[in-house]
Amino acid sequence: DARVSCHRHYRSRPTHGIGRFKYLLPKEAPKKRKDRVQMKAVNVGTEHEYGDINIQMTSYDMCLVEHFAKHVHRLCNRLSIRVNESYAMPTKTNEVLFLEERGSKMQLDAVLTTHQRVVQICGLSSTFAPILLEIIQSNQPEGVDLLVKEHTEADFKMRLKSRPELEELLAQMS
């Protein structure tokens, strides 16, 4: 602060407190925990509006998946659909082994990495939903699997690290 940097305050002068500005800024909320419970939105409502919906794109090819996720995100922006979050799920690695023709040893064929990106949208109207699905499907690149489903807490918990100690203690308690 300018007030603190100079060592005399001149409190009787009209220029006292010159340079103060932090009191004008909006108050920042305290840093929230990462374990935020997601918003269970307008799931009720016979008309319009689904709640939080996850568009999950999976593929072995990371560039394709990222480009497709970017395309879907920009499409939703263009169609003024509210995008809550656009994140990546942890990468899964698979080792493919095959049995040689002559021999009983398993040989390593390849190491495949499966990448998944999620675009979370909210407030999709019931009349527009099939249209959006059509457009996303028509732009789907090769080898990218699409999964559109409602967001649940289980989906959120998949992104968090497992806590074996806590689980052990809880199991011991009950």
Next chain:
Amino acid sequence: ARAQPKKKKKVDVKREQAQKERMKKKIRKLEKAASEMIPIEDFMTPPKYLESKRVRSLPPLSSEEIERRVLLMKKWSLYKQKQDEAEKKAIQTLVASQQAALKELRLESEELYQAAIKRDEGLFPFERDGPNYTPPLPDYDPPEGKCTDITKVYTQ
């Protein structure tokens, strides 16, 4: 002979209670710490790509080649623009025809209109596999093998 079993009961109950409280305190401490997200390996560049800074030296391009590329880029961008515009137009016509159909339906019967506007519960979850470059071979006999999951498990 009578006093000893009583002591055992009291001591056991106290011990058990103390143990339970200790466990509860531990649980509360662990629960207080916020759960962390699994770090995503995609976003962490492997160190071998950060080390050496070898630069690729490309051969110089002739002016004809540069011109050819520029014209190609212009044609491609025009093609893509037409494609994008066609898509936007398609969306607009879809929405317009949907609205017109709903209007007509409303004039026909209010009940059916209300039922049509309701959200479709069977729509989600929706799954579709991406198209493939080539269809699967009909008489292919794959070798036997297995797939093991070697994802790194992160614990907190």
